[in-house]
Amino acid sequence: MTEQRPIPDPSPLVALSTAHWGAQTLLTANRLGLFALLAGRQLTAKTIAAELGTAERQTRLMLNACTGLGLLESQPDGYVNSALSAAFLEPGKPGYLGDALRYSDDLYGTWARLGDALISGKPQIPAEDYLGRDPDQTRHFVRGMHNRALGVGRALAGIVDLEGRYRLLDLGGGPGTYAALLAQRYPKLQATVVDLPDIVAIAREIIDELGVSDRVTTLPGDFNEDVLPDGNDVVLISGVLHRETESGCRALIDRARDALAPGGMLVISDVLTDANGSTPAFAALFGLNMMLTAADGGVHSDATVAHWLEEAGFTCIERHPFQPPMPHRVVIGAK
Ligand SMILES: C[S@@+](CC[C@H](N)C(=O)[O-])C[C@H]1O[C@@H](n2cnc3c(N)ncnc32)[C@H](O)[C@@H]1O
Missing domain, CATH: 3.40.50.150 (Vaccinia Virus protein VP39)
Incomplete structure (x- = not known):
């Protein structure tokens, strides 16, 4: 008789099959200059959309997704870079990885x-x-x-x-x-x-x-x-x-x-x-x-x-x- 294996948790499959959502959110935010824009600043969704030249409703969704991913923090008066983004995604920081992300972005397709x-x-x-x-x-x-x-x-x-x-x-x-x-x-x-x-x-x-x-x-x-x-x-x-x-x-x-x-x-x-x-x-x-x-x-x-x-x-x-x-x-x- 074959031994019955317990049914595993499917979460790893869900996470892997949607990993491109998070990756594209990060790469797009980096490409549009979101983290550079927020360097040392707190800005509202309206201002961010105006500065990036993006549509306001869609930008709010994007900012909330970035916040959910730990890339931004949402504060009462706007959004700021999280500690992670401030350390590695703001141009000029010693740990800057934005160019490496641009190369990943080039390879996405x-x-x-x-x-x-x-x-x-x-x-x-x-x-x-x-x-x-x-x-x-x-x-x-x-x-x-x-x-x-x-x-x-x-x-x-x-x-x-x-x-x-x-x-x-x-x-x-x-x-x-x-x-x-x-x-x-x-x-x-x-x-x-x-x-x-x-x-x-x-x-x-x-x-x-x-x-x-x-x-x-x-x-x-x-x-x-x-x-x-x-x-x-x-x-x-x-x-x-x-x-x-x-x-x-x-x-x-x-x-x-x-x-x-x-x-x-x-x-x-x-x-x-x-x-x-x-x-x-x-x-x-x-x-x-x-x-x-x-x-x-x-x-x-x-x-x-x-x-x-x-x-x-x-x-x-x-x-x-x-x-x-x-x-x-x-x-x-x-x-
Ligand atoms: C992945 S990069 C590594 C660069 C660097 N050593 C590092 O670790 O960051 C591989 C490098 O090998 C170089 N390369 C590939 N073929 C080469 C060749 N035939 N002669 C000289 N350089 C070559 C590429 O231009 C590229 O800069």
């Missing part, structure tokens, strides 16, 4: 084509769009990576000890934020950020803003094809392996090894799953996001990456998770 991606085996947007061809999408992508990297990068600096190391090569360094934060922390460190030309153009602005352009230089190019500077003490590969197949990852790890001086350190930081490929759930979903947006996009496990490092000849291999809520993990090896 792409997620509706998940089934098409599964059937065709192809991404649903051309990666070229956000890697240079569309200036707005490229800026959202690079500035969004910067928003996230400001948090993740500070945590990385706490995990990886670069004392006594002076030359860093950041492959696929994107906004340059990691190299810049590490240069701030280690005043004798010189760093080179390699990335595609249109990405590097925005990275230079960010490196300037972080005040380290005298020690962090950029090298526009292709990390698979171009000659890389050698003799480095550290090579960082952050957020890159999730765009590559196994052979692409192994080839890049080999190139990183060749760019290191003897005793040099390879640092791989990425969203990585457990060995089962399914947990944490955020990492498994991230694999779908990459599948939708890059030809070879997906997600790897930290155990797999550690194995590749071992096979590439690295020793002293260590794996470190970041403290929650950071979704990254780090794999380190010595040449």
Whole structure:
């Protein structure tokens, strides 16, 4: 006889199947500039609608939904940003994530084509769009990576000890934020950020803003094809392996090894799953996001990456998770 399983609570299905309601409410409010408008201010629904150029009745519904989601607080004389929105969604705040939300917003329609991606085996947007061809999408992508990297990068600096190391090569360094934060922390460190030309153009602005352009230089190019500077003490590969197949990852790890001086350190930081490929759930979903947006996009496990490092000849291999809520993990090896 088969054992009868108790009927579970259906709430997770309801929450998952309507998750796009909350996501679109947040992304639209961010896109319309609601949180910027309310920075340090309390405004009525009528004034908010007038300032945003939106319809008043519909705006009230939106403001109430934002309040229900914990993004705003409703007070007797109007609405204010909640502590959450004030910390992360007001432009200029150190924890600002608004650009990262703009990139999620750009991908919202792409997620509706998940089934098409599964059937065709192809991404649903051309990666070229956000890697240079569309200036707005490229800026959202690079500035969004910067928003996230400001948090993740500070945590990385706490995990990886670069004392006594002076030359860093950041492959696929994107906004340059990691190299810049590490240069701030280690005043004798010189760093080179390699990335595609249109990405590097925005990275230079960010490196300037972080005040380290005298020690962090950029090298526009292709990390698979171009000659890389050698003799480095550290090579960082952050957020890159999730765009590559196994052979692409192994080839890049080999190139990183060749760019290191003897005793040099390879640092791989990425969203990585457990060995089962399914947990944490955020990492498994991230694999779908990459599948939708890059030809070879997906997600790897930290155990797999550690194995590749071992096979590439690295020793002293260590794996470190970041403290929650950071979704990254780090794999380190010595040449
Ligand atoms: C997800 S981003 C990660 C950026 C940064 N390292 C970070 O962690 O925030 C991946 C980066 O790899 C770069 N990239 C992809 N293919 C590349 C190639 N063939 N040569 C150089 N850069 C490349 C992209 O332009 C992008 O900036």
